[in-house]
Amino acid sequence: xxxxxxxxxxxxxxxQHSMQHQSISQRGxxxxxxxxxxxxxxxxxxxxxxxxxxxxxxxxxxxxxxxxKLCWPILKDKLQSISRTNDIPDWVAGYTDAKxxxxxxxxxxxxxxxxxxxxxxxxxxxxxxxxxxxxxxxxTQILCNSGDVAVFPAPSYPVYKQDIGNKSGVERxxxxxxRDFMQLIxxxxxxxxxxxxxxxxxxxxxxxxxxxxxxxPDNPTGKIYSLQHLKxxxxxxxxxxxxxxxxxxxxxxxxxxxHPGICKDYIDHQVFTSFAQVIQELQSDYLHLxxxxxxxFGASGLRxxxxxxxxxxxxxxxxxxxxPHMVSNHTQWLFQMVFEDHDFLTEYIKTNQARLTASYVxxxxxxxxxxxxYVPASGSLFIWADFxxxxxxxxxxxxxxxxxxxxxxxxxxxxxGQGFGHEGKGQFRIVYSCFPIEKLQVAIDRLDQxxxx
Ligand SMILES: Cc1ncc(COP(=O)(O)O)c(C=O)c1O
Numbered sequence: 001x002x003x004x005x006x007x008x009x010x011x012x013x014x015x016q017h018s019m020q021h022q023s024i025s026q027r028g029x030x031x032x033x034x035x036x037x038x039x040x041x042x043x044x045x046x047x048x049x050x051x052x053x054x055x056x057x058x059x060x061x062x063x064x065x066x067x068x069k070l071c072w073p074i075l076k077d078k079l080q081s082i083s084r085t086n087d088i089p090d091w092v093a094g095y096t097d098a099k100x101x102x103x104x105x106x107x108x109x110x111x112x113x114x115x116x117x118x119x120x121x122x123x124x125x126x127x128x129x130x131x132x133x134x135x136x137x138x139x140t141q142i143l144c145n146s147g148d149v150a151v152f153p154a155p156s157y158p159v160y161k162q163d164i165g166n167k168s169g170v171e172r173x174x175x176x177x178x179r180d181f182m183q184l185i186x187x188x189x190x191x192x193x194x195x196x197x198x199x200x201x202x203x204x205x206x207x208x209x210x211x212x213x214x215x216x217p218d219n220p221t222g223k224i225y226s227l228q229h230l231k232x233x234x235x236x237x238x239x240x241x242x243x244x245x246x247x248x249x250x251x252x253x254x255x256x257x258x259h260p261g262i263c264k265d266y267i268d269h270q271v272f273t274s275f276a277q278v279i280q281e282l283q284s285d286y287l288h289l290x291x292x293x294x295x296x297f298g299a300s301g302l303r304x305x306x307x308x309x310x311x312x313x314x315x316x317x318x319x320x321x322x323x324p325h326m327v328s329n330h331t332q333w334l335f336q337m338v339f340e341d342h343d344f345l346t347e348y349i350k351t352n353q354a355r356l357t358a359s360y361v362x363x364x365x366x367x368x369x370x371x372x373x374y375v376p377a378s379g380s381l382f383i384w385a386d387f388x389x390x391x392x393x394x395x396x397x398x399x400x401x402x403x404x405x406x407x408x409x410x411x412x413x414x415x416x417g418q419g420f421g422h423e424g425k426g427q428f429r430i431v432y433s434c435f436p437i438e439k440l441q442v443a444i445d446r447l448d449q450x451x452x453x
Contacts, residue, residue: 036162039064039416042404046413051439060411061435061443066219068253068298068381068433070355074348075297075338082337092329098322099315100128100306104332107339108306114342115349116251116291117276125310127318128332130303132249132292133163134325139288139307140168140211142317143243148210149173149202153190155384155427157219158419170211173198174421181386181424184375186267187223188214192236199240211243217250217272220384220420220429222377227273231281238284245288246275249305252296252349253356253433254379261361265376272379276308285311293335295381296352298433302331356381359432359440366444370451381433388426390451399425410446 024032037043043062051059091101099105105123112121129135140150146169152160154174164170177194178184195212202209212233216225225233230246237244255262257269279287292305304327309315338344360377367374367385374385387406391398396418403416415429432440 031166034162034166037159038418039413042407042413046407046411049411051411051435051442053439053442058411060407060413061439061446062413063431063434063443064413064415064429065434066295066381066431067300068295068352068356070298070359070433070436071348071352072298074351075299078338078341078344078348079334082334086337088330089333092333094329096326096329096332098319098326099126100327101329101332101336104128104327104336107336111339111342111345112276112291112308115345116248117274119274119276119280121276121308125315126306126308127315127322128304128306128327129322129325130305130327131294131300132247132290132305133159134303135290135292135305135307136160136163136247137167138318138322138325139245139290140164140170141321142314144168144170144210145208147171147207149207150211150213151175151195151198151202151209152213152421153177153188153194155220155417155420155422156213157215158421160213161419164211171207172421173202173209176421176423179423181373181375181388181427184221184223184384187270188218188221188225188229190214190229190233192232195233195236199242209240209242211245212237213245213247215247215249216275217253217377217379219250219380220382220415221375222250222255222380222382222384223375224270224272224378225275226270227277230273230275230278234278234282234284234287238282238286241286243286243288245290247290248274249290249292250295250380251291252352253381254353255360255377256353256357257376257378259357259361261365262376265364266378270378279308279310283310285314288314296349298352302335303327304331304335355437356433359437362437362441363430363432363444366448366451370448372451381431383430383432384427385430386424386427388424391426394425396425402426403428406447406450410443410450412443412447 046060046062049060051061105126109121109123129138149171150164151173154176161172175198177189199209234244254272257266275289288309290307294300372385374383390402407413417427
């Protein structure tokens, strides 16, 4: 190409680029530049080449996305049997309550009482949306002004940033509550002093501390908050008019911490208690709970999430704004049928927990034998592990290099540490529920070889 042609080509490309920019709003331009996750590019490459024992034995193990595939065959059978043996009711084709059809919410309330909250739940206090992401976005739309601050104890699920920020304009504040990885081992150490320090810092910046978001069991540490701890934090939040939301999306994905392979990792065998108990005891407009079927039921693609709250004005606003986020009526109907079968649910939850525990035990024993520290989890789909001894230096660059090296050498894609909001380098999240244990064992063996060197 001549230099004149090159210049003309360059000018034309620039013109087209700028026209494209002008064709959308400022919001749209921001959207075009905001990626959901930094690891998606490598992830989409990895899923093209996934491990199969016969067809692709050198294939990859993407263990970076929080998916639970351990019990899908069981749920799939149940959903297929419902579809085979029942007529689809006519109401599914029309509009229904924006918070979710009442019969669906009744079925959810009964499921929650029986299996999650162990307290009666009023279906009028539930609103559903298409997945936890939509629930998080809707909640921040209704509770917060743009520029308000939401506090997350670090490390915390990276995508909260986009969920609260993209549309609601709420800022994420990562609150460091520990210095050393080993301090995480005994569970969440968030104190009132930490909250006070954050409040002062946020107010000094002329902003409002509007939300405190906890995840229990936690993503990524798998730790759970005790009832007493939750009550203490809730009392502080109510006093300072801060909304406290506990995300229990992993509420039924619990590990048997008394399993002989891991029991020595735990000082006490904490049991999960739902925040619903605190909400009902303290009866405040500032307390809320999130839940979804994406993880405990391995149904992230079916898009069902919910918020439980006693705040009537919040629920009214939610109802008025939720139309773009509603769960498909057909999905509502299917899960209504699933939730009415408590025997199925009891068996499903038990099997899921047994499979999660088996995979967790297999993975952590390999880490232990290679002296890789990890946070002993009580639940979730994760192991939060410290690979810092493999770093050439304590820097982001060295962490990224190690993350890619593990992928290149073993085909295992871990969740990068960046975005979780903590300070240490070399910490990665392992999702052990993406493959059944027979396949996961191959990944465990590969990582073992890598670590042995
Ligand atoms: C803590 C937490 N909240 C929300 C989500 C998003 O869930 P959903 O797929 O239901 O939108 C995830 C997914 O990883 C999560 O870990």
